Amino acid sequence: MSFAPGHITIQRYLLLSAGIFIMAWGCKKDQISFAGPETITFQKPAHFPEPVYNFENNPLTREGFELGRKLFYEPLLSANGKVSCGSCHHQSAGFSDQGKAFSIGVDNRPGMRNSPALANLAWYPAFMADGGVNHIEVMPLAPITDTLEMHEDLAQVLQKLQQHPDYPALFEKAFGSDSITSKHFLYSLAQFMSMMVSANSKFDRFLQDKAILSPAEQRGYELFKINCAHCHTGALTSDFSYRNNGLDIYSEDAGRARITLKEEDHGKFKVPSLRNVALSTPYMHDGRFESLQEVINHYSEGIQATTNLDPSLAPMHFSEEEKADLVLFLTTLTDEEYTQHTELSDPSVLR
Ligand code: HEC
Ligand code: HEC
Known part of the structure; x- marks a missing residue:
């Protein structure tokens, strides 16, 4: 899965819009900590460098994170409604696809590369084995549109979510509007992915x-x-x-x-x-x-x-x-x- 070079400009634009980094990390603890059912904080593990992603335009909230989490495991994101991000990224295997050289996408065809373990994505300056995606907020577009993976287009995904009995209300709670936009969709997934912090081995x-x-x-x-x-x-x-x-x-x-x-x-x-x-x-x-x-x-x-x-x-x-x-x-x-x-x-x- 990888973007053709022509798509990089969109990603550059998003990268530029990420702006300057000003942030209070809250108390420093060493592991992922979800402060309670209401609140959620991103805590840099004390022995890690500063992360690349800073939530500057996308403030982390419990509702935004939970929506991203639900979307990560949502097969509606794929053309046949059967493949979710979690289908190729299993938590028990460090979010990899253990045992498979190539994961199987919607058309039962193998993908181009091995599905890697996912962790500490907020620290990644670029994604994919070739670095073809350079911002966490656009990362989901690659697997969603890849013909060998989810083989869907974003407009279709948004439409399916808009027609779903639960999602409009969840977007409303997370972002203050029940009209589902690509921005809010990508923001929620970025919140979930950024919280995938592995720091307690x-x-x-x-x-x-x-x-x-x-x-x-x-x-x-x-x-x-x-x-x-x-x-x-x-x-x-x-x-x-x-x-x-x-x-x-x-x-x-x-x-x-x-x-x-x-x-x-x-x-x-x-x-x-x-x-x-x-x-x-x-x-x-x-x-x-x-x-x-x-x-x-x-x-x-x-x-x-x-x-x-x-x-x-x-x-x-x-x-x-x-x-x-x-x-x-x-x-x-x-x-x-x-x-x-x-x-x-x-x-x-x-x-
Ligand atoms: C010159 C840089 C370099 C050095 C030195 C190096 N690696 Fe790597 N390593 C890589 C690259 C690049 C890849 C990915 C190659 C690929 O995907 O085909 C890789 C892949 C791996 C993988 C596979 C990870 C996965 O999830 O597929 C393991 C395990 C690994 N290296 C362990 C080691 C160990 C152990 C050593 C030392 C004995 C080592 N590497 C030395 C660059 C290096
Ligand atoms: C059909 C299997 C499949 C599905 C579905 C899938 N992925 Fe992946 N994922 C992969 C493979 C294979 C790669 C490695 C691609 C490459 O390096 O070119 C990858 C790479 C990634 C990476 C980059 C990791 C790195 O080391 O740079 C992230 C992040 C990621 N996927 C998140 C997601 C998210 C979020 C979704 C859902 C929107 C998703 N994936 C859906 C198979 C899948």
């Missing part, structure tokens, strides 16, 4: 001196810092740059070059976040690796001298013990509070 607690890693995890972390962290950086585990990590001599998927049209970007992909990575099998843009062991084997022996290979990469030749330690370290990024948080779950399913 063992790795997070370790970064805050609240947990200690086992000796094997610690060894894995030392290897990770030396070999991986210049790309999978910091608490977000990504520097959000576009790199080629040596998968194919010539990548079938042009990656970043789909957007920039530059040969030097061919086969480069956004460095993915590794949050909840143990839950988001299979791996890479095309889901080619079934397990974390296979991923580590790739970095250890499989890196090829590909077109545009990142200059920092060459086969890393880990011992078997080092490979196992790295896998153990990666599992410390699993955040069960996040994958089980009832506030992020499908509101139509009673738990």
